[in-house]
Amino acid sequence: MSKRASRANQITSAHGKNGELLMLRSIQPASSLISRFPSTRYYGSKRKLLPWIFENIKTLEFDSVLDGFGGTASVSLLFKAMNKDVTYADAFEFNRVVARAVLRNEISIPEREFVDFLDSVRAQDGLISREFEGIFYESSENSWLDGFLTQLFSSRQILECSDELFYALFQACLKKRPFNSFHRTKRSGQTLNREIS
Numbered sequence: 293m294s295k296r297a298s299r300a301n302q303i304t305s306a307h308g309k310n311g312e313l314l315m316l317r318s319i320q321p322a323s324s325l326i327s328r329f330p331s332t333r334y335y336g337s338k339r340k341l342l343p344w345i346f347e348n349i350k351t352l353e354f355d356s357v358l359d360g361f362g363g364t365a366s367v368s369l370l371f372k373a374m375n376k377d378v379t380y381a382d383a384f385e386f387n388r389v390v391a392r393a394v395l396r397n398e399i400s401i402p403e404r405e406f407v408d409f410l411d412s413v414r415a416q417d418g419l420i421s422r423e424f425e426g427i428f429y430e431s432s433e434n435s436w437l438d439g440f441l442t443q444l445f446s447s448r449q450i451l452e453c454s455d456e457l458f459y460a461l462f463q464a465c466l467k468k469r470p471f472n473s474f475h476r477t478k479r480s481g482q483t484l485n486r487e488i489s
């Protein structure tokens with residue numbers, strides 16, 4: 293499965309002096325965009341290497357890229373920022389969810405709806421509470437995650453924004469856990485719904 297990302301820089305139209313249609317592309321240097329790319333704790337991500345990658349490919353001439361082992365899509369984001377046509381692929385569905393979310397040109401869920409969705413989540417028992425008790429998160433957080441999933445799948449309209457909601461959830465889950473500590477239990481701290489918002 294692959295996802296083609298449209299080019300990064302926005303194209304707008306305007307009329308010239310004689311009424312002719314002009315297509316204008318706003319250009320931002322890729323190097324200045326890298327620091328704004330989302331952080332990740334994905335093992336093997338090239339996120340921190342992007343400035344080096346950029347420095348070493350910036351003079352090459354090409355129009356399209358296949359990011360065949362795309363992971364977090366950080367490399368795809370770099371090429372998109374360089375205004376290349378990017379095709380992303382990864383074997384894991386959760387990575388493809390991340391890629392679909394971060395390679396979008398616009399956020400599809402308005403902030404208010406996003407907050408309302410989070411407020412509507414009610415903790416409940418489910419697969420995560422049953423199967424992952426005492427492994428990654430507190431019991432109350434596992435129940436909240438089960439409630440999140442139930443709420444997500446309850447509305448077709450919300451489901452259409454599922455990539456972004458899942459992405460926000462993944463980022464919150466990763467932020468909640470210190471690097472390399474997924475084997476430890478009972479870390480106190482902020483709750484997941486605080487992290488996500």
Ligand SMILES: C[S@@+](CC[C@H](N)C(=O)[O-])C[C@H]1O[C@@H](n2cnc3c(N)ncnc32)[C@H](O)[C@@H]1O
Nearest residue numbers: 336337338339361362363364365366382383384
């Ligand atoms: C080192 S990670 C990718 C790092 C990526 N450039 C980034 O910055 O996040 C390698 C990726 O290859 C994917 N992968 C492994 N075998 C694959 C296969 N046969 N086909 C597609 N993707 C595969 C894995 O799921 C993993 O996300």
